[in-house]
Amino acid sequence: MLECMLKRTPLFEAHRKLGARLIDFGGWEMPVQYTGIVDEHLAVRNAAGIFDISHMGEITVSGPAAAEFLNGVLTNDIRKLADGEGQYTLMCNERGGVIDDLYAYRLSGEVFLLIVNASRVAADVAWLQDSLGRFARASDVSMTDASHNYAAVAVQGPRVREFIDKCFPEASTSGTRVARVTDLKKNQIGGFPYQGGSVLISRTGYTGEDGFEIVGRDDAICSVWEQLLAEGASFGLKPCGLGARDTLRTEMSYPLYGHELDENTTPIEAGLGFFVSLDKGEFTGRAVLATQKASGVTRRCIAFKMTGKSAPPRPHYPIRVKGERVGEVVSGTQSPSLNIGIGLGYVSAECAKAGTAMEIEIRGTACPAVIVQKPIYRKG
């Protein structure tokens, strides 16, 4: 019964044909893996992988006051974006707690696209609408939740640049103007003609590898998926599920909403101060974030590695330093690249320094670990 209520992406049948194992992820029936998490993870690190990310939300914000509105609700400075550029940013409540973390793109002067977490689309739209209701120039802003209009894939890995251009033979016609997809620089986005329509392609991702994210109408994305799988096969491209997506982002120490981020956690506590522009003027949450940046926080998000053989760390396992409980794990797994247990956790700020020895309590056993610099994995 429950299964009937889960949303499916336009790639659902493609996943089933590939023998994917499907799970409920934030109300979506999504592939967690095809051949295996480790196999898919290593394909992305060493060659290429393709992910269905159609569950993610797309919100368009446009109009003469769109930039001013967004700069009042997002933490990063949207004025830094030229046409065809994107930035990682966060949306906070008045307490500085994170409503969502997202990518904001300036498609053209007054037109912005926000790519948000699947599980947060409704909360984001409600928050944005409420904020817009209090915005002085609201009549100069138009906002649309276009999530149901779009599907998306991410194609990631060091060999993607060797085959992606074959799928998109024409130059971009909007956003960043380039002759080929591989001419896009990191965080640039362009609209590329595709089968009579067009798709948006950005040089972004959530894996730490070079790669692209492609957003478009359902039928275009289904076709992109098939074409990329065909063109990429000889380069080692594999379809990858949410399992590998999670291990890849954990190795890079990228936050995942609901783990590292929630409405009671600020970007400063999460170690994302780089994406908080305190000097751009007023924005929601600024007062709290400015205070935290100036006088410090009580807890911090840290990355750690297990130092001995142990079971993999998991969310909610207690973290101790010299026997005293100082925090808990929020993300943890066995790193397929490093072959050791790794994770992210929140600990008291005074013990958050890299190099600090700690213990993760795993089923009653204190297992040694050490705080490391982010990212946990670096290309060797």
Next chain:
Amino acid sequence: MSANIPADLKYAKSHEWVRVEGDIATVGITDHAQHELTDVVFVELPATGRQVKAGEACAVVESVKTASDIYSPVSGEVVEVNRAVVENPALVNTEPYQGGWFYKVRLADSNELSRLLGPEQYAAQIGG
């Protein structure tokens, strides 16, 4: 994806297998179970000498994504554990019925074996 189910073993509904030789039972997890768990990265086994009861959680197997309890299909004293599978947990995936065994118990009550499933019954359970 038909799972390998050796005819000479007994099975528990919770996907463990038992191989009986005299009063010693060897315990592991089935091919179907290892396939469901996927890449096994860690195995925690009971201490030698521990008395385990049928149905009791006495081992843990972890994949990249989750930790799963393993329930003893039979009661008795743990007389030997497989150190090789602790060192190399991938044996659970590659040789679930051979090198990937978990532990051996000296059976406390051989009548318990009659409550386990035969290969056909287990095949029906996982096929259904």
